[in-house]
Amino acid sequence: MPARLTFTVQLLFTILVVCFLIVPAMLSMLAGVTVNYFQGLRSGLTLQWVQQVLELYTDTIVRSLGIALATLAATLCVGVPAAYALHRRNDRLSRAVEEIMTLPLAIPGLAIALALLLTYGGFSDLRRSWMFILIGHFVFTLPFMVRSVIAIFAAVDVKTLDEGAASLGASPWRRFWDIIVPSARPGILAGSLMVVTLSLGEFNLTWMLHTPLTKTLPVGLADSYASMRLEVASAYTLVFFLMIIPLLVAIQLFADRFSLQGARR
């Protein structure tokens, strides 16, 4: 039966593609807990490599988490009010601002990092501090926060709510806290998940902006890939996966739930 055959061929092809994506990730997780990867699983399972990673690289993990949270705080403080203003004004100026804000998505991180280095690399206190990395992550993740909040504003018709409250005499400040922020909550949450995930995995900018004393997790990963035995590099990658996969799953679930709500509306 030809239809049956086409189905099988396509299924096999799709499974092959899935294997290409999944097998190396599985190999790396396995290698991270294998005594000797070259000998394979026969050599037994161990947590010694994970332990070694925690001894060597805990500082990078803590720093990455700290930078991710600081980036989140910064994008929240700047991004949520900005999203509100951009959505409410919706004039030529705000469209231009939105356009400029989205540019860092298109320009390779290497170029942005180089630009930041040329401009602020001379301020040695800033250059040496983790705040320099924070600036890069902020510029790179901000559009995700603003876009995701604006998307919610458009979906819940925040303009009507805002104008209603204004006609009842609520001050702009009060409206922002009592109406805007609560209505934007799903967008803020989705944007936050995205910002934290991106910041934790950011390498292109961070590699140029870091110093030996401000290594982040992905920078440490690159180090370990270049200089550590395969098992340690794998264990380190495993630790990274354990941090990032729950976030990815949360983003996925959130996207599904929101698109369902959108469809119902």
Added chain:
Amino acid sequence: MTSTSFLRLCLLPLGLTLIAFFLLPMARLIVTGASGPLGVNAYAAILLEPRYRATLFNTVVLATATTAATLAIATIAGLFLQRHRFPGRSLLIAFLTFPLAFPGVVIGFMIILLAGRQGLIGEVTAAFGQKWVFAYSMQGLFLGYLYFSIPRVILTIMAAVEKLDPALEEAARTLGAGAWAVHRDVILPALAPAFIASGAIAFATAMGAFGTAFTLATNIDVLPMLIYTEFTLSANIAMAAALSVGLGLVAWAALALARSFSGGTVAAAG
């Protein structure tokens, strides 16, 4: 405070941070690009200097090959997954989207595990005589960019397939078109905007990605690695800046094209 001034206040932090941390640095980058011994001609040197031109050419070829291969693979798998319901389908989709936010460095490591010195392909082919190791080369980088692009392109194509009008295909079939003709004349043309949009993202990403190339080998001759070595090893800061501006322009142009077709947010990363 009036509403208008409140809105202005809300925009203020965004405006200030964008100017300080993005516009000013970018302007500085452009000026620096023209400040070397070549002056403004540094920008022309990207195309005129044989070494830079060769690298640019390599990068464009690699990015084009990645885009074409990703589109072909993602179209076959995406059409199949969207058109059939079978047990295990949602698991396959979950696996396909799972590497979506892996950073480039990690993808480089995945390719090393697959095609590196201790890699799976090497082990398997060694059993047949010739050990096959190609992670640390252009082919390895190509595989890495495929790994990176397939998830995002598949998602775009599946969404586009879902929106196709089944009536058009039925009409074509009633008029006597075979499965091949329906695909060639109805389905693929209808997917063209999705191809352009997701293809441009794949292209821009493959042009500018740095992490994967950095993990695989520092001597792979692509534009981001050239910028990196010009900056750190040769301390040729002006040329590195000029090349970055050129790279940024190409990536931006590709994504601007994508957006004019799809209207959505698109992002390059990695």
